[in-house]
Ligand code: SF4
């Protein structure tokens with residue numbers, strides 16, 4: 001039996017297959033969630049069944065906000081439980097897990113690999129991937145371009161927490177001729193600050209682990225470490241944390 | 252039954268009201284009738300909600316035809332024994348549907364608690380018969396939102412405002428006692444009936460009987476095998492605010508007799524391993540079934556509500572020993588002020604003590620603190636709820652929500668994750 005985890009988030013869908021003893025990741029797949037979770041889920045199934053794997057030898061667990069659109073899953077779990085489990089697998093056994101997702105941000109407290117508490121951002125998208133996406137869009141950039149630009153910027157203060165207001169704020173900053181790199185750096189700072197507020201509602205552990213798509217955005221990791229006054233660990237597989245956790249929890 | 256003629260006579264906006272009538276059955280069916288193994292005794296309560304704007308209002312109309320009066324209240328600090336002793340019918344007025352919220356937002360800031368917005372909307376939009384039938388609306392200044400909203404409501408409805416203290420010192424009890432006496436006078440004037448010791452005692456006994464019936468029903472939720480869902484219990488509690496007290500008492504006991512049988516046979520409406528959740532927070536007025544539905548379709552069972560639509564409404568009885576009207580009022584105040592721990596008081600440690608005690612009594616696995624959006628006092632008090640329960644090792648989840656469905660998926664994730672957390 002192999003264990004598969006399917007994590008359909010608001011922007012990206014992730015899937016992994018774990019070895020029989022659940023100790024190794026033997027395959028990974030990352031794709032945009034697209035506009036139809038069902039189609040995405042079907043595409044993932046085709047991938048899961050490639051390389052001559054049969055459905056019977058797979059135990060599939062779905063998670064993420066699109067988990068209800070994975071009809072072939074053997075079971076479903078929330079992304080909080082899965083991200084916690086996945087982060088523990090990746091080395092964050094006793095840590096505060098920060099997951100910056102496309103639509104929401106969660107802080108999960110792990111103790112000996114178990115979720116003991118968590119908090120999610122409220123309805124608003126400040127402090128989430130959405131915030132950066134909107135800002136990048138407004139500046140006509142892709143997210144990687146946006147981060148590259150921000151690397152060289154001297155952050156300006158963006159005072160609006162609300163994404164809609166922040167968007168008009170950067171429009172007026174651009175109108176004033178503020179260098180774009182400074183605006184981009186300011187937006188990254190703003191997300192780090194907001195995440196820091198969320199974290200401080202739950203933990204003072206000082207041992208942080210970042211999961212989600214920003215695991216390979218060193219600038220954000222750095223800014224987060226500064227804001228939290230403590231090193232934030234992560235690794236390239238951290239974007240698969242939800243899928244890994246789901247696979248691990250498959251029975 | 253067709254109640255349209257009655258609604259017309261009550262001056263309601265029947266066309267708009269039809270929209271509500273159309274939406275309710277579907278909503279009700281999805282939440283209640285989808286439950287497996289419902290007790291038969293619930294049928295009475297289902298039939299009452301099915302005609303919530305018909306059956307009971309028709310009785311109130313009848314009562315008024317005979318010269319009787321109807322008194323509507325918004326807060327469980329206000330003793331229903333008083334209007335009842337004066338020969339009036341007392342009815343709850345709090346509104347739990349998004350349907351009325353836009354109407355309230357015509358007059359109130361959007362950043363007002365949905366309960367208040369819905370209450371004003373129900374009156375000004377003329378889409379709730381109870382808000383047409385009440386001859387007197389009893390408001391209180393428990394929170395700032397209500398205090399100021401009642402000034403707006405008073406432009407259209409006959410209000411009686413009571414000044415509830417914000418602390419529980421001896422002088423505050425004395426103040427509430429004088430407020431209750433003022434209320435009694437006002438009720439006597441309204442109905443033209445004198446409140447005699449005998450009538451007041453009868454009212455106290457009548458409502459104590461209702462409380463005891465609700466207590467008996469709630470006690471089934473302490474069992475390992477819970478024979479009734481949290482949703483059903485919530486519905487019974489909500490209806491208790493509107494229905495004829497003697498009739499509902501009898502119906503609750505009937506339901507309990509059935510549950511006695513179930514208990515003997517270890518019948519549970521929940522699957523093994525279902526997590527036991529205690530809810531605390533702001534009131535869940537009818538038809539607000541949102542949190543119960545989410546919890547009970549996510550692997551949880553609501554075993555207790557430390558809320559005004561729960562334990563706070565029925566847990567304690569009024570001392571029946573008073574001989575004079577004054578003594579009885581004193582006893583009422585002891586119960587209605589001393590026995591209810593609302594966040595409008597400072598300090599309010601007794602509420603935290605209650606939650607801790609109830610977690611033990613009902614053997615809850617975790618607590619969900621659910622507060623209406625823009626309710627400052629409960630939101631702020633959530634700080635202590637979370638901190639103090641954590642000290643005892645009791646898991647807590649804080650939720651802020653309103654009457655809309657737009658956050659349902661987010662709530663499902665949070666509640667789902669909380670229940671998964673309790674299970675690992
Ligand atoms: S929450 Fe407080 S103000 Fe509201 S009904 Fe209950 S006791 Fe009254």
Ligand code: SF4
Nearest residue numbers: 364366394396533626
């Ligand atoms: S829920 Fe809070 S804000 Fe709303 S009426 Fe009650 S005390 Fe006031």
